[in-house]
Amino acid sequence: MSGPSSVSVKPTPLLKDELDIVIPTIRNLDFLEMWRPFFEQYHLIIVQDGDPTKTIHVPEGFDYELYNRNDINRILGPKASCISFKDSACRCFGYMVSKKKYIYTIDDDCFVAKDPSGKDINALEQHIKNLLSPSTPFFFNTLYDPYREGADFVRGYPFSLREGVPTAVSHGLWLNIPDYDAPTQLVKPRERNSRYVDAVLTIPKGTLFPMCGMNLGFDRELIGPAMYFGLMGDGQPIGRYDDMWAGWCIKFVTDLLLISLNNTDGSTHKVICDHMGWGVKTGLPYIWHSKASNPFVNLKKEYKGIYWQEEIIPFFQQIVMPKECTTVQACYIELSKQVQEKLGKIDPYFTKLAEAMVTWIEAWDELNPKAEVAAAKA
């Protein structure tokens, strides 16, 4: 009699029902074939940019919802004005309509990279590991990620800080075409990134960073309302700063000090306090970025951002948040007021952006009514 049949049962992927994959696209999605082993069991949210009459082909076997511009306008009505058109920034609509705790967003010209041993990198799995393990924004661990197998906190690391804080964002990197700005791309047209650095770092509190949106994971319940990809593309004077804007805003908010306090009815509310924040990590995983966008087109999109950011960065570094702002939404609305007041002088664009930030929060709250009780049970 033969023994029990050895039926190979696929393990349930981590966060299978708690994570959505958001893809902005103007192309077909054949790139998913390469990701199938890693993505097939997750739900996709495809944000189709550009001409809504164009049909986007999604390979068989994927569970997805697709939104084109007509859908965005139908769902948001006038508030659709805050969602960029003809720019990858449109992806943030996917964050808003998702109902899951986590988001992973990836561009359709990003493929599975190989690690130095030649093994395919499951980028999604690594982002999930990054998000599910704490961050260390208050004190730098010189042996990098202390929660990783085979590593730990080094001598002299305060034990009072070894619990770490929740991780809000996991920022992945890219082999082959690096995410350079247009001037750098122009002077180094053939430069390719072949360096695989086997590390995950927490970006220290109080330090901003250039967030790239093409390989990015985040905790939507923690930081989703601040993950607005700034107004870019059609009708806007700037492009390719959508993810940068979001990165500056989320880093400012995660550096703020928010904890959840229990209300007498068992629900919770978040307050700013003086001993916690959330973490942002960067490093692994790598994806293989295959398409170099046109540096001349990119220069036209980026050039104002290249000099505006010299004033935007000091703006974020000097912001004072009133103590009444006790939720991410309230902090973001206050941020929009200060954008209007202090950056509006640079260019009328920032007045438009500040208004779009408010519209984004209004739309977010409309599509995601505050589930206090649910949050309390979570």
Ligand SMILES: O=c1ccn([C@@H]2O[C@H](COP(=O)(O)OP(=O)(O)O[C@H]3O[C@@H](CO)[C@H](O)[C@H]3O)[C@@H](O)[C@H]2O)c(=O)[nH]1
């Ligand atoms: O109008 C558009 C153009 C593109 N998309 C989709 O967005 C991503 C990125 O497009 P692409 O790979 O062509 O452009 P990159 O320059 O490599 O983009 C990276 O640079 C930054 C731009 O802000 C950003 O961090 C990365 O996206 C693809 O999925 C396109 O299909 C779009 O939706 N609308």
Ligand SMILES: [Mn+2]
């Ligand atoms: Mn690209």
